[in-house]
Amino acid sequence: MHSVSMLPEDRYRGAVVEDLQLPPAFSLPADESISRALELAYERDFSHIPVLDKHRRPLGYIDTAALIAKWQAGYASPNDSVTQYMCKFIRNESHPYTVITPDTPLAELAEFLHHNIFALVTDLNRKFVLAVATSQDLENFVSRRGT
Template sequence: MAAVAPAVSSGSTAPLTNGSVPTVADKYRGAVVEDLQLSPAFALPQDEHLGRAIELAYDRDFSHIPVLDRKRKPLGYVEVAALKKKYEAGEANPTDRVAAYMVKFNRSVSTHPYTVITPDTPLSDLEEFLKDKIFALVTDYGRKFVLGVATAQDLETFVSRRGF
């Protein structure tokens, strides 16, 4: 883990000691995704039953869960609240597969370039990525395994722990 120096409060635009206004770089001070200390990734296989997926999501208090193929390649994600709503409305059967209800990742590189997020990705880059995304999958350097899931809330927690 990288050593991290404390900063000022996140809602603050108070000048730093040199009189300048804090920037994103000041907020994170060189911290990377690994510094977030994310919980290990939890993902579902594409053939998991819907009932089990909802149960596992609530046990772990997750709102979105990545869905992987048999080779552990990310295919998409399930939105737990939407699954539960369909389930309660009788629009989904507990033995249905999650793949039928997942939001698929758009793999078209030309229209949606793939952004690699690893433990070494600077938090300022992660913040930029999360501006229009729900979450980021953190992968190993070879992109073979999902190591964690990062959200804007993880960044907010990190900043508040540091007192920025």
């Protein structure tokens, strides 16, 4: 009898992030107002939106549900900057930056997503955020392939 659990490599059959066919990333500039950020998040139905500095370097992300809760509770003003409410990315020796590119194997992405809500897909030099990948994207991929 075969084991039900599959190794990640078998589940994704050697596929890479590019095979997910993710839409281009949507991100916010650090100086964007939260009212505009919420409007854009609502239009696109995004739960998490990356925040980038003026050089397009990722600073953190907006958790849309948490921001809406703060807004409704009166803790956030419409013209406040998204940087006041973003979750900052932690980069240090104990939390090194993991580079996820279009060529990253899906098995590696799956492992990363075991510990993170989403992954920013960047170019190899991390100069451009190309897409945002989630566990749901992986599940959709597996469903489409029938694996």
